[in-house]
Amino acid sequence: MGMTMTEKILARTSGAKTVSPGEIVVVDVDTCVFIDNSFFPVYWREMLKLANPDKIVVVFDHRVPASDRAAAAAHVVGRAFVKQFGIKRFHDVGRDVGISHVVVSDRAYALPGTVLVCADSHTCSGGAFNCAARGVGAPDMIYTGVTGKTWFRVGETVRYDITGKLNAGVTTKDVFLHIANAFGEHANQNVEFGGPGLQHLSINAxxxxxxxxxxxxxxxxxxxxxxxxxxxxxxRNPAPFEPANPDADAVYKYRRELALNEMEPLVALPDAVLNNSVPVGKVAGEKIDQAFIGSCANGTLDDFSIAARVLNGRRVAEGVRLLITPGSQEIYREAVRAGYVQILVDAGAIVTNATCGACGGGHLGVLGPGETCITASTRNFKGRMGDPTARIYMGSPATVAASAIAGVITHPGEFTKEALV
Amino acid sequence: MSGNLVSARVWKFGDNINTDLMLPGDVHMATEEVQASRVFSANRPGWLAEMTPGDIIIGGKNYGTGSSRPASRSLRNIGIACVIADSVNSLFFRNCVNFGLLALECPGVSDLFTEEGQICEISLDNFTVRNKTTGKILNAQKVPANLLALMRGGGIYPVLEKEGFIAPMKARPAEAAAGH
Known part of the structure; x- marks a missing residue:
């Protein structure tokens, strides 16, 4: 019986010939990424040894530069850990900093066919590189640090075959919202993507x-x-790797087509991502106070390009704050070189340093009571970006940029007629 | 909790209960005590005063979706005996193993309990969940013995400590309480 990509990687890294859904496997971890949150007293446990310091990456991302004294103290603990074990892949506040998943992408730390873990739920980002990357808990990270291993329960797999090409004004954020809306949660399932439409999607998309x-x-x-x-x-990375593409007779729980040409701009309504989206037109005209583009999902150079194309020569509406946060300082530099940052700040956007920032409500754009935000970031849970009475809509960077110009939720087609991806 | 039988009253929560509701972002970096004082403060203010240690949470589909934050530790710290849901997000489930909170997946459990306050009886010998009030019974998914032992034995830190992988817990500076 054939295997899916996930099953192949979990078999290979657990030393088994095959694995199948329901099994618990113990795997060798190729890359173990610690973030600044791990070094706060409420999470940190002092490791007395490391299985292999060369498998460790340390990235400060959630609170950089240190947003308060507690964050500064956590950074001190993190730097001491790096020094103690001679960790080479360290991304401190400065030129090489960014959101961990974005740094992992910039440096291609997530190698095809391997396992990567990090104590942040969006670690699955590394899946774009054919890597079995996923978020684990802070104690899992300590366990992997000292043993080099972790465990997974093998889930069933849902395969998405991507076909066609995206229409003007549509991005892969809209494609995701379609998946979340049409198919809902995939708890205890893997999702895998392939098909002829893949060639039309950039790595960032x-x-x-x-x-x-x-x-x-x-x-x-x-x-x-x-x-x-x-x-x-x-x-970007000289390390050897062996990709894991699916067997023709792999077994899937479901196999579904994603026809890119059928996608349209969507917006998730406040408080939940799942089964909660509508076409932009349904909420057009909703007044906003803040607009945000950033996070590990939408802080890419493509997202800067999309925002710049929509905002070029235009102004952010009076009474609206548009915040744009690059996923890494490397992306920031490229966005400056490409002229995007000039366009965005001329339009009235605040372009911040690379960090998780407003996405998690930690700093750099926290929402106040009763405010309304439209965001191109990872989640719109109640209270996520600040006060629990704030309402958070989630859409694509094009929809967010268009809404920032109009001051109300707006279809990106009002300001751009071009293919964005 | 002792023995392989757990019996307590239930509180019902719906589908897709996320980690930010159990552990709000503004206390993400605060002490365990502060974190525990804010469980479900955004969606169900006042609930903490109503629940009592030993109670059971019944969830719908996809319980614990969201971030890697230790929401399970807060539930453990307020004394929740068990979370039972139609399905459980795998990251939340890991953190139940990590921090020592009993969690069971039991498809249909959200319908098994029709009202809050009904009494739930769990057998960890045969992984059954029974509504003692109505007498109806469902099978839960079996949790492998090693994971169950961690859930019931305080999680993985005591094990790592015993094996000499990590240092014993240090007393935390009082200042950390001010962090967020």
Whole structure:
């Protein structure tokens, strides 16, 4: 019996010939990514040894630069840990910092066919690179740090065959919202993506979908390793790897087509991602106070490009705050070089340093009581971005940029007629 | 909790109960005590005063969706004996193993309990969930013995400590309580 991509990677890394749904497997972890949250006293436990410091990556991302004294103290603990064990892949506040999943992408740390873990739910982002990457708990990270291993329960797999091409004004954020709306949660299931439409999606466009895999509760969200993935990884990381593409006779729980040409801009209504989206037109005219583009899902260079194309020569509406946060300082530099940042700040946007920032309500754009926000980030849970009475709509960066110009939720087609992806 | 029989009254929550509701972002970095004082404060203010240690939470589909934050630890710290749901997000389930909170997946359990306050009886010998009030019974999914032992034995830190992998817990500086 054939295996899915997820099953192949879990078999290979657990030393088994095959694995199948329902089994518990213990796997070798290739990459173990610690974030700044891990070093706060309420999470940190001092490790007395590490299985292999070269498998460890440390990225400060949720609260950079230190947003308060507690964050500053956590960063001190993190730096001491890096020094104690001689960890080479350390991304401190400065040139190489960013959101961990984005740094993992910039540096191609998520190697095709391997396992990567991090104590952040959006770690499934690495699935865009054919990597079995997923979020685990802080104690799991300590366990992996000291043993080099972790455990997974093998889930059933849902296969999405991507066909066609996206229409003007539509992005892969809309594709994700379609999946979440039409098919709902995928708890205890893996999602896998492939098919002829993949060639029309950039690595960044795929990363948006893989990252949002956490929002449908998928265990893993893995893309096939086509030439674009293999070339991308090889150009950034010299380490050897072996991709895991699916067997022709792999067994799927469901097999579904995603026809890109049938997608349209969607918006998730406040408080929930699942089964909660409508076409933008249904909520057009809803007044907003804040608009946000950023996070590990939508802080890519593609997202900057989309926002800049919509906002070029225009102004953010009076009374609206548009905040744009790059996923990494590397993306920030590229966005400056490409001229996007000039366009965005001329339009009245605040472009911040790379960090998780407003997405998690930690800093750099926290919402106040009764406010309304439209966001291109990871989730719109009640209270997520600040006060629990704030209402958070979630859409694509094009929809957010268009809404920021109009001051009310607006279809991106009002300001752009071009293909964005 | 002792023995393999757990019996307590239930509180019902719906589908897709997320981690931010159990552990709000503004106390994400605060002490365990502060975190525990805010469970379900956004969606069900006042519930903490009504529940008593030993109670059971009944969830619908996809319980615990969301972030990797230790929401399970807060439920353990307020004394929840068990979370039973139609399905459980796998990251939340991991954290139940990690922090020592009993969690069971039991398809149909959200319909088994028609009202809050009904008494739930769980057998961990044969993984059954019984509504003692109505007498109806369902099978839960079996949790492997090693994971069950961690859920019932305080999670993985005591094990790692015993094996010499991590240092004993240090007393936390009082200042950390001010963090967020």
């Amino acid at each position: 795929r990363r948006t979908i893989a990252t949002m895999g956490a929002e449908i509760s998928a265990d893993f969200a893995i893309f096939e390793a086509d030439d674009a993935v293999i070339d991308y990884v090889k150009s």
